[in-house]
Amino acid sequence: MKVRYFAWVRERVGKAEEEIDPPPDIATVGEFVAWLAQRGEGYAHAFENPKVVRSAIDKTHVPANARIKGASEIAFFPPMTGG
Amino acid sequence: MIPTIRLQRERFDVADEIAALTRGRTDIGAVVTFTGICRADEGGEPIAALNLEHYPEMAEAEIGRHVDMARSRWPLLGATVIHRYGRIAPGEDIVLVVTASSHREAAFAAAEFLMDYLKTRAPFWKQVEKESGKSWVEAKTADDKAADRWTSS
Numbered sequence: 001m002k003v004r005y006f007a008w009v010r011e012r013v014g015k016a017e018e019e020i021d022p023p024p025d026i027a028t029v030g031e032f033v034a035w036l037a038q039r040g041e042g043y044a045h046a047f048e049n050p051k052v053v054r055s056a057i058d059k060t061h062v063p064a065n066a067r068i069k070g071a072s073e074i075a076f077f078p079p080m081t082g083g
Numbered sequence: 084m085i086p087t088i089r090l091q092r093e094r095f096d097v098a099d100e101i102a103a104l105t106r107g108r109t110d111i112g113a114v115v116t117f118t119g120i121c122r123a124d125e126g127g128e129p130i131a132a133l134n135l136e137h138y139p140e141m142a143e144a145e146i147g148r149h150v151d152m153a154r155s156r157w158p159l160l161g162a163t164v165i166h167r168y169g170r171i172a173p174g175e176d177i178v179l180v181v182t183a184s185s186h187r188e189a190a191f192a193a194a195e196f197l198m199d200y201l202k203t204r205a206p207f208w209k210q211v212e213k214e215s216g217k218s219w220v221e222a223k224t225a226d227d228k229a230a231d232r233w234t235s236s
Contacts, residue, residue, distance in 0.1 A: 004138070059138075075206075080202070080222065082135070082137070082208070082209070083178050083198060083201040083202035083207070
């Protein structure tokens with residue numbers, strides 16, 4: 001699964017994207033975030049306040065309880081500030 | 084109606100975009116445009132520029148979904164959304180929304196709807212360049228409230 005990071009989430013994690021195969025017991029976006037946060041200092045910093053970080057699966061906004069099964073791309077980013 | 088959605092680094096010309104939308108049409112009676120412009124200050128401090136980061140594939144899909152929502156709510160005859168990314172200097176345009184309809188009510192409402200959703204749902208992030216350094220712009224709750232009113236009524 002391709003994982004992409006944007007804005008300050010990208011800066012904290014230290015990369016824009018990577019390939020990750022999450023463990024099979026990870027079912028939801030929220031669980032995936034908690035698992036990512038344990039991968040290192042940068043990840044812990046990026047996801048220190050998981051409620052602030054938004055997620056998208058295959059280019060569509062999703063809530064933390066969304067299932068990740070079958071996703072080909074998952075993205076994490078701060079609240080949007082375009083326009 | 085086929086909407087025009089463009090994400091680009093380059094500047095755009097508002098008059099050209101209106102002309103492209105209305106050329107050869109006699110059914111359009113109203114065109115509304117909104118242009119978002121980069122201000123020279125952020126929180127009382129002067130800024131050198133904005134850097135706009137985006138998630139290209141999702142931004143295009145998300146804007147397309149919102150144009151479709153606007154079309155299902157109002158009788159639109161045309162819509163153009165252009166959002167720039169990259170480095171934008173104070174005074175330069177950032178975003179353009181053009182809506183066309185036979186009467187003004189639909190064009191005004193759809194333009195406002197699209198802008199409210201662009202602000203809160205389109206995957207763009209502004210970083211400001213100041214003398215003191217670079218910092219990410221924080222999302223405003225006022226923008227969330229503006230977008231929410233379209234679903235609560």
